[in-house]
Amino acid sequence: MHRIIIVGGGAGGLELATRLGNKYGSAVRKKGPPPLAQVTLIDQKPTHVWKPLLHEVASGSMDSFARELEYAAQARWHGFEFHQGPLTALNRAGKSVTIGPLLGTDMSEVLPTRTLEYDTLVLCLGSTTAYYGVKGAQENCIALDTVEQAISFRERMIAACTRAEYRMDETVADKASVSIAIIGAGATGVELSAELRNTAEVLHAYGLKNLDPVRDIDIRIIEAAPRILPTLSERLSAAAVELLRQKNIILMTGEAVSEISAGVVHTASGKSVNADLIVWSAGIRAPAILAELDGLEVNHTGQIVVGQTLRTETDENIFALGDCAACPWPDHQRGVPPRAQAAHQQASFLARALALRMQGKPLPVYTYRDLGSLVSLGRYSAVGSLMGNRFGKKMFVEGLVARYMYTSLHRMHVATLQGYRWMLLDMLSDWLRRATAPRVKLH
Structure with missing residues (x-):
């Protein structure tokens, strides 16, 4: 059988594994000839949560456990295999990938290092936070790349509000407040700020009576560009500004962050913003491991360079999709944007393209449709x-x-x-x- 390995179980990777598993997986074939392909998904986590929902997990408005999908269960139901562990190496000559050891909560080894062979490899490892070399950013900020980070932020936010409520109850003159600074006014930063204001109102209703959800919880967004949502239209940005101001969220645009120390954000213009919690949502880049994979060509943000067939420029047996792929967008100055809709479209495209590849037919051309x-x-x-x-x-x-x-x-x-x-x-x-x-x- 043709061996297809998909590395990364995000929106695009899991959709592709599911589509191919439904088509070729032996678990869903009740009769007829053996399947043409064996589909394997690799991810270092045991469960999938749709990444655009992480700001709701961080604010507490969504319980991540209610939204998790077990990779092993999805594999059983849809006819593909699942291997848990981090991708550590690629051998293009031997057409194999190496999965690092899987460690338990006590750091003991659950599974050893493994090597899997492929005929077609699809890389869809998503993206991670880009700190752009800002001093102290990684050490003093919370990112929202994973469910664990989102849960950590929620717990720290509720703890900060509870401490402030206690201080205000004990010493009325000390009107202690909670300050939250969000670095970056892209979609994640803007959505998180709005959800946090709603969370503050709910916490007030559930026992934090002395803590005013607007006056005593300061939420502000710090953005280097002259307006929020800089990659979207000005009309969309202006509408978002109006709604955020109605929620009493402070917007600091045109303020580039120069340094972040413990509890303080310093800007290039000389301003300092004290904050109990600092969230970094100012940009993304591809995972560092991609630049170490046996000579695959990557761009300045670490994305794998692919053509319009989503096949890498380096190896005809390797494809990439989603945030980790630098895919051309004809008639546009930039490539396909790192959005969930692009990953969904590319997964649908590759499900068809790989079927043609196994039949020895030419690959079709992918064109991004901005919806x-x-x-x-x-x-x-x-x-x-x-x-x-x-x-x-x-x-x-x-x-x-x-x-x-x-x-x-x-x-x-x-x-x-x-x-x-x-x-x-x-x-x-x-x-x-x-x-x-x-x-x-x-x-």
Whole structure:
């Protein structure tokens, strides 16, 4: 059988493994000839959480355990294999990848180093936080790359609010407040700030009576560009500014961060911002391991250089998709943007392209279709532009309608992975959870 290995179980990688497993996996073939391909997914985590939801995990408005999907279970249901562990090496001549040892919570070795051979390799390792060399940023900031980081931020935020409530209760004259600084006004930073204001209001209702959710919890965004959401349209940015100001979120645009010390953000203009919690969401880059993989060509941000077939320029047997791939976008000054919709489109494309590759047919050409952008601004609001330029102009949406559209993006992801029946059941269970549990995870 043709051996397909997919490294990285993010939105694109898991969708591709599921599609190929459904088509070729022996677990779903009840009769007929043996499958043409063996599909294997590798990831260093045991579970999948859709990354665009991490800001909701960080704010406490979503319980990550209710949204996790077990890779092993997905593999069993959809006919592919799953191996847990980090990618550590690539042997292009021998057409094999090395998976590092899997360690338990006590740091004991659960699984040793393993080597798997492939005929086709697909790399989709996503992205990590880029600190751009800012002194003290990595040491003194919290990133939101993983579920563990998001949970850590939520716990520290609730602890900070609880301590402030206690101080205010004991010493009325000391109006201690909580200050949260978010570095970077991209989608993650903007969405997190709006969710945090909603969380503050819920915490006030659930026992923190002395802590005013607006006056005593300072939330501010610090952005080097002249406006927030700099990669999106000015109209979208202006609408987001208005909604954030209604939530009393302070915006500091045109302020490049020069250094971050313990509890203090220093800007190039000489300003200093004290903060109990500092979140870094100012940019992303590809994982460092990609630059170490047996001569694969990468760009200045560590992304693997691929052509319009998503095949690497270095090796005809290796493909890449998602945030870790530098894919050309014809007639545009930049490449395909690192968005969830791009990873979804590329997974769908590769599921078809790899079938043609196994038949010895030429690979088709991938073209990115910009379907627009949506930015969540809390439980009942969002802003965005839909359809991109497919019909000659963009359609601007905001408010509750935009929020429903934003929520539907995750629903469609669930439907792609598990089918529409499961997606409807997931919607029902989500409604029941919200009806019987606090709106914010309180511990």
